[in-house]
Amino acid sequence: MNHPVGIGFIGAGEVSQLHAKAIQSIPEARLVGLWNLEPDRAAERAQLYQCRRYASAEELVQDPEIDAVFVLTNLETHLKFSTLAMENGKHVLVEKPVAATVADVAAIKSTAERCGVVCVPGHNMIHEDSLARARALIQAGDLGKIVSCYVMYNIHHSEERASTLPGMVRHILTHNIYTLMYLVGRPTRAAGMIAVRHYETLTREDLAMVLLDLECGGIAHLCASFAADDFSADPWTFMVKVIGTAGTTRYTYQDWVEAKPGISHSQVYSAYQQTITNEDRHFVQVCLHGGQPLSSMDDAVWAQKVVEAVELSLAENRIVPIA
Numbered sequence: 364m365n366h367p368v369g370i371g372f373i374g375a376g377e378v379s380q381l382h383a384k385a386i387q388s389i390p391e392a393r394l395v396g397l398w399n400l401e402p403d404r405a406a407e408r409a410q411l412y413q414c415r416r417y418a419s420a421e422e423l424v425q426d427p428e429i430d431a432v433f434v435l436t437n438l439e440t441h442l443k444f445s446t447l448a449m450e451n452g453k454h455v456l457v458e459k460p461v462a463a464t465v466a467d468v469a470a471i472k473s474t475a476e477r478c479g480v481v482c483v484p485g486h487n488m489i490h491e492d493s494l495a496r497a498r499a500l501i502q503a504g505d506l507g508k509i510v511s512c513y514v515m516y517n518i519h520h521s522e523e524r525a526s527t528l529p530g531m532v533r534h535i536l537t538h539n540i541y542t543l544m545y546l547v548g549r550p551t552r553a554a555g556m557i558a559v560r561h562y563e564t565l566t567r568e569d570l571a572m573v574l575l576d577l578e579c580g581g582i583a584h585l586c587a588s589f590a591a592d593d594f595s596a597d598p599w600t601f602m603v604k605v606i607g608t609a610g611t612t613r614y615t616y617q618d619w620v621e622a623k624p625g626i627s628h629s630q631v632y633s634a635y636q637q638t639i640t641n642e643d644r645h646f647v648q649v650c651l652h653g654g655q656p657l658s659s660m661d662d663a664v665w666a667q668k669v670v671e672a673v674e675l676s677l678a679e680n681r682i683v684p685i686a
């Protein structure tokens with residue numbers, strides 16, 4: 364492995380800006396280059412990130428200076444590009460949701476095992492010291508029996524931005540689910556509801572709420588919304604709360620706010636960039652020195668199982684078991 368780890372981006376849309384900034388701050392990593400489907404955006408972003416621009420994804424994965432590939436394209440293409448990168452011997456960080464179906468996520472996991480490379484899901488939200496402390500307290504039993512877990516996301520996004528994304532269940536809920544599993548373990552049953560509250564022309568949901576029974580015995584409530592910001596004194600912008608019989612813990616984006624517009628947000632939630640930076644740093648460490656990611660490909664398989672259970676719950680108007 365070269366030092367620093369040479370990284371290539373497949374896809375250079377919005378989220379690539381966060382990863383580019385992250386890599387700049389990691390001494391053991393270097394952004395070598397990118398490929399993006401639309402050449403204009405590729406040229407603009409390659410100049411902005413001061414990196415090489417490849418004519419195709421195939422050319423990028425064949426560059427020996429690239430050790431690891433970040434798959435930053437739309438969900439439907441993650442399987443194709445992750446497989447291409449791994450079969451060319453590259454480690455992979457694949458953005459969430461890892462793939463479109465449980466079978467596709469499992470296929471990515473087995474390709475990583477066959478090729479002997481690191482493959483990590485882009486589960487950034489859990490890369491937070493305070494969530495690691497919360498998990499340690501929960502696992503040590505210091506909060507007693509888990510009663511309830513809330514993972515709430517309320518960040519308004521314009522309809523224009525949302526039109527490039529697949530809706531709350533597919534786009535945001537994965538964050539809520541892997542965060543929940545990191546803290547309190549797997550869910551066993553799901554019931555979902557969705558609504559359109561803000562969009563005027565888009566017909567996909569901008570609000571999703573889900574109730575989950577948990578293996579540990581408690582119940583979880585997840586909310587994913589692009590419909591409105593929460594302007595209250597104690598906003599649930601991205602808020603995690605775990606209530607146990609012997610204690611409680613909470614984490615919120617609102618502890619660090621910069622009063623200027625974010626990439627798709629009305630203000631900059633400093634913790635958001637920090638989670639991506641921490642995630643990328645952790646990925647580079649795993650590539651260089653081995654060790655376990657905070658969220659594994661098995662967790663990604665489970666996250667997708669929950670997404671699909673929620674979709675079945677919505678389609679059939681019932682509570683769906685998750686196995």
Ligand SMILES: NC(=O)c1ccc[n+]([C@@H]2O[C@H](COP(=O)([O-])OP(=O)(O)OC[C@H]3O[C@@H](n4cnc5c(N)ncnc54)[C@H](O)[C@@H]3O)[C@@H](O)[C@H]2O)c1
Nearest residue numbers: 374375376377378400401435436437438440458459460527
């Ligand atoms: N972890 C996070 O917090 C976070 C935040 C935003 C997005 N994401 C994820 O990152 C991924 C990209 O999201 P984004 O916000 O950058 O979206 P985006 O729409 O800004 O960019 C997506 C990129 O995918 C490319 N693309 C589209 N169709 C393609 C195809 N058929 N073949 C090759 N490339 C294609 C486009 O060229 C575009 O540049 C998604 O999986 C999304 O869920 C994660």
